[in-house]
Amino acid sequence: MNIGEIAKRAGVSRSTVSYALSAKRPVSEDTRRKIQRVVDELGYQPNASARALANGRTNTIGLVFPPAGNHYTGMQLDFIGSVTEAAAAYDYDVLLSPSGMDSDRSFQRLLGERRVDGAILMEIRLEDDRLDHLTAVGFPSVAIGRTAHPEGSWWVGLDHTALAAACVHHLADLGHRRIAFVNRPGQLLRAGYESAHRGLEGFTKAAAERGLTVRTYCSGDDAASGLACLERILHEDPATTALVTLNEAALGGIYRGLAQAGRHVPRDFSVTGVVASRWAETVTPQLTAADVPAEEMGRLAVELLVKRLDHPDTPARYHLLAPPISLRASTAPAGITPADPAPDPGAPTNP
Amino acid sequence: MNIGEIAKRAGVSRSTVSYALSAKRPVSEDTRRKIQRVVDELGYQPNASARALANGRTNTIGLVFPPAGNHYTGMQLDFIGSVTEAAAAYDYDVLLSPSGMDSDRSFQRLLGERRVDGAILMEIRLEDDRLDHLTAVGFPSVAIGRTAHPEGSWWVGLDHTALAAACVHHLADLGHRRIAFVNRPGQLLRAGYESAHRGLEGFTKAAAERGLTVRTYCSGDDAASGLACLERILHEDPATTALVTLNEAALGGIYRGLAQAGRHVPRDFSVTGVVASRWAETVTPQLTAADVPAEEMGRLAVELLVKRLDHPDTPARYHLLAPPISLRASTAPAGITPADPAPDPGAPTNP
DNA sequence: TGTGATGATCGAACCGGTTCGAGTAAGGAA
DNA sequence: TTCCTTACTCGAACCGGTTCGATCATCACA
Structure with missing residues (x-):
């Protein structure tokens, strides 16, 4: 079921079908309806690879998350979840790449083979060869984390x-x-x-x-x-x-x-x-x-990336978050010890 | 940097470059080396979309994980991690799809737009419309979980x-x-x-x-x-x-x-x-x-899916796992209560 | 020297979309 | 009636790979 099939059944040319679906040029109401009916009948959906090839965008973003040690932490899960959902809201899919380094096979595939339009990187290092590489080749990316020299790059980080x-x-x-x-x-x-x-x-x-x-x-x-x-x-x-x-x-x-x-x-x-x-x-x-605030960070990262993809020449933006300490139940004034009488701690610790 | 550019610089035709890289037809040692040198110099990697369009395979598998409530459990993280790593070992990328139902937008994209060669589904329901749909259209998939009628479908589950x-x-x-x-x-x-x-x-x-x-x-x-x-x-x-x-x-x-x-x-x-x-x-x-055994299950699911993709007519396979109880520290014989003196617990539960 | 087999390479078509330039028909104005 | 817009549609080229059939040069053998 390709666009040619639709065109044939609707009795129009392929390009007309394309314009009818994308609305990038006017199409008469009559033919539009005719095409739409055939599309609905056959449940036609355009092939993503063909579309990506033609217009140079995959509508996919890469999420690069190196396995820290042998397994993942709960925070990483939260990032993955929130990034995926935020991306879906912008009609982007998320491709996972478990790669730690620049030289990584999986990392190379994302970039070199043009599988994604942009990337979000997690587990940033102060000197991060992956980010250096991306910046060097001008590939749109947003880091969840901040390198030693974050100037001019896009990131959302925690202070x-x-x-x-x-x-x-x-x-x-x-x-x-x-x-x-x-x-x-x-x-x-x-x-x-x-x-x-x-x-x-x-x-x-x-x-x-x-x-x-x-x-x-x-x-x-x-x-x-x-x-x-x-x-x-x-x-x-x-x-x-x-x-x-x-x-x-x-x-x-x-x-x-x-x-x-x-x-x-x-x-x-x-x-x-x-x-x-x-x-x-x-x-x-x-x-x-x-x-x-893992959810918020994931969402912000996607928003920045989408902005960067839509407006390639926007100057770099970032978000530095510093959430307050939530007072719960695991801290209390130090006990009176011989060497060190507890000073007045001021207000009570917990509500 | 496309294959035509490589061909031009190596002084051969595009098809020769393709054959040299894929080895699907013999190429003389001389030209192979010449091509390889150009490829290395330019760091050429074939465009994934074009390749997918041409040979009908994206080398990507979809991982469908519905948001269970508002957030994810640790087990889901383990699945995501192990699936991603196992897939990388087979040269597959993993595309995440946070979709709960058949009718889901994101789910439709995976299938209808041919973004993936196959899918792994998590959080299976006894009557699962997503799986029914996939089976109906013959789309290669493996479930992590078992429906009420698992006969004839591919899955890895826990008893x-x-x-x-x-x-x-x-x-x-x-x-x-x-x-x-x-x-x-x-x-x-x-x-x-x-x-x-x-x-x-x-x-x-x-x-x-x-x-x-x-x-x-x-x-x-x-x-x-x-x-x-x-x-x-x-x-x-x-x-x-x-x-x-x-x-x-x-x-x-x-x-x-x-x-x-x-x-x-x-x-x-x-x-x-x-x-x-x-x-x-x-x-x-x-x-x-x-x-x-989340890691094992993720790995097995990928193995089954890859097998299914490589041999489309293999009869359905599955793995039903029943790990033993690991004795740790949270259970002990019931205390003596007036109504109910503890019986002899007999042999220890686990080897 | 002619013939057939063999191996290396090429050109063209194709995958399924998008997009540009051109063509056609209808309608309004001169 | 003729000319000019305007609105719509079409064909062809292109994106970047793969693959089929054909061509060409080389060499062995008769």
Whole structure:
């Protein structure tokens, strides 16, 4: 069932069918109706490949999401879901590409073979060869994340520095003096992952400002690693009374470790960090945290990309988000310890 | 940079370039090398749309995942990830389609516009109009899940009936007599979702066999709903000592409800069910559960689909999986109650 | 030297759309 | 009646590949 078949049955030429369906040139009401009836009868839909070949657009966007370690985090799921739905609203399909690097086979296919009109990249690194490559060849893309030099490129990101700092200030305000930081896996930090770097930086700087004693750790993206990490924390400094984490997958293990160590959250130990709200609300006690607005970020990324595709010469745009800390149930004023009487924490922690 | 450009620079015809690259006809070693050098120099990659148009295959598979309620569960993420990676291994890309019904716009695009060679469907219903449609038009597809009449179609599924029954037997063996069942959301059950129906059926039947007193519930796919559901359970039958759940997203809320009610898991209350192992290991105490082998299922689905695409006339194949229950820490023998001294649980449930 | 087989290459057609320039018919004005 | 618009429709070319049939040169053999 191709356009020629429709044309034949409607007794017109192929081009007339094309114009009748696209309305790019006027077609008489009579023939339009005739064509439409044949189209409806046969359930004709134009072939996407042919259309893409002819007008140079696939109406597809690529979603590049490297497998961080061996599995995916809940946040990635939220991005995938929201990007897909937002794209559908603009009549774009989403092609997944599980590629980590520039040289990746799958990545090359997306670009070189022109499978997509534009791309959204996740899990950005401070120095990201994929983005460099895309910028170099002028391929329309939007990053979910921000490189070290984001000027002139399109992205939607989270202000990890500010968020981690906000967590530190929140804990410091509550009187905590010895706190730990649980980062994403060391391998990702070394690879230069933005969230891991900026989060660590924000944490360190804010802790220094407040004169806190800190230790920083990396944990694998799973519960067992989180548990092991927490055990190290308590072993290396048993006086630690709070921690900040960026690693939502490790959270379950952290909580378990605290329970096993007999530290009650939040009475004996406060936990906070930057995680998707779904997770923060799933654990018990619910996590006081900066909620990652994954849905919004996915939607914004699609909007930026669509804008960029529709107006190729628009100057670069971006969104830097810094959601507030949602007060839930995992933080409390530091207990009175011999060395460190708790200062007045001010307003009560939780509503 | 198209094939004509390559041909010109190599001083040969377009067809020779095509044959040199595809090796579908012999090409002299000399010209092959000459062409290859030009290709390498220019980084030429054939246009996917043109190729798809010419040979009728897009080398893309569609992954149809209806938004279950407003957000996605962890299991869906695992499917998406494993399908994408398995597909990449066969040189297929994955196109996402967030569509629930046959009539869906996005679904129509996948099929009618020939964007994909085949499709993998998730969240199958016992009577599934999408699958009926695909079967009717002979479109190659594989379901992750099994309809009421799976004969003659391709699928990879979980034996939810057996798994739910195994959970019941596990609890019965431990001496529990009054147990509850927490299903997926009522709206999904009513819509005929396979896992919800078969799980409920297996639970009910096994409980009847063992002469247990049961109540069955539905819970929304989030922690708050799980909490509310658990409160209902304890309110409607405070003597309940255990539950089985299919709803991994509600698990956090269930645990929280139990903690709030002062029921210690597993001492006062046992919890088990069918969830992805990642979740089972994240919660504290870790969940004794039938682990959903999401990765394996995604991989198997891709393998079946690729087989079907390569050999269009192969008779239908399927995989029905029934993973064993992994004993973790959330179940224990029922406490001694006045009405019901715990019987000897006999042999341990699992090897 | 002529003949047939063999291997390498080419040109043209095709996949199914879109788009441009041109042609035709109808209607209004001169 | 003639001329000019205007409105609509058509044919052909093109997008960038693949593939079929034919051509041409080379070489072995009679």
